[in-house]
Amino acid sequence: MAGVFTKEQMMEMDPLFLRMHLRERVHHTVEHQLYSAIYGDRKLGPVFGNIAREILEVWEARGLPKDLPDIKWIYALMDLAERAKKGEKVEVPGGYLPSPLSESEMKAWQKLLFGRRSYRHWDSRPVPSWMVEKIIEAGMWAGSGCNLEIWRFIVMEDPAVLKEFANTEFEIERVKIVVCMDVRGYRDVTYPPPEKNKLLDVGAALQNMALMAHALGLGGCWSTFTPQQIEGIHKRFDLPDYVEVVTYLSLGWAAEKVMPPARMSYKDAILAWLGKKTE
Template sequence: MELYDILIKRRSIRAYKNEPIPEEKLLKILEAARLAQSATNRQPWRFIIIQDAANRKKIAELCTGNKWAADAPVILAGVAVDTNYRMGNGRPASDIDLSIALTQISLAAVDQSLGTCWIGSFKYDEAMHYLKIPKDNLLVGFMTLGYPDESPTAKSRKPMEEIIFHEFWDE
């Protein structure tokens, strides 16, 4: 699929068919994350693939307001390592790098006729503990993955003139 078609087609999907994801599709989607850009190419990402039904149910319970996530055949946990690294501007890079990789996953998923939803609402400490993630890492977010069982209409976006300035900040 053309990149722009993917960008236009992608939606957050919160209802999934009870259908497993073929291994080759999953690998292709994870490869999209592996190829992502990152600050000084540190690639500070790890992905936990959660497929076991009991684990998915537990994670969904920890995702406040996101119980539907249990029905996705796969939940990915995006974990940042190397979290102390700061870019030249003084800002930490690892969660930005994770966001880029998860975005690539969300776009590659569309190309594989799959849907995703980023989940940022979860009980952080409990999820870290349940997934046995060492505390010096950062659980950036969960992403559900599966065949969509809904076709949501596009969410509105701010108009271009509100988000673009020329040459200088102008508000």
């Protein structure tokens, strides 16, 4: 997305797209270089940070909000970058190194990871909205290619709508969270990121969502729409052309017990392992 938009274009751009562009530019022109300077021997040149600063200036000139989580993070990162550029020895605020989970934490994690199943029958109890919100938030903590955060969501709870977009293979769920992608960061830029990243982002988000649903005691099933349903969703929700409907998570309180479909051995799935094994 580098250098593609003029100031004038950015002044007119839809704020969500501008925000996406800003995150990407900060990711590629500030974040990478900054950590390489802090932890490696990279020198931060005189133009370091300029691209991101120009976009932030547009953001400010347009009076767009500064108290959004990603924008606040960008300001904090830019502040750190400014100080590092001046040669100051900086501490990364809130930075942490990974450390192994304790035994009890690992038990909880394994319960979550290995206990998640696909459920396709639900009882009549509704799913509280706060749970739906928590599940979407969990989805958005997945990694996203170039930090674009292309995911967009539609929540369906109305029984008639759920029926219209049902998977005929299973019962109608209490809630359906539809995951879409805003493809402007891929479609409307001169140097798009690798095409596959879009779907990988959505897949990563979906897995996070399914795990959060499981942690909350809900039963869910991940599924895909038919092309006709996708067209129908576009029409019903009047989606713009840059939004693509990808997949969904059906949710409710599970009313079935399922036998975990055992996985084949990981040994059968590894195609190659070059190098010496380490203890």
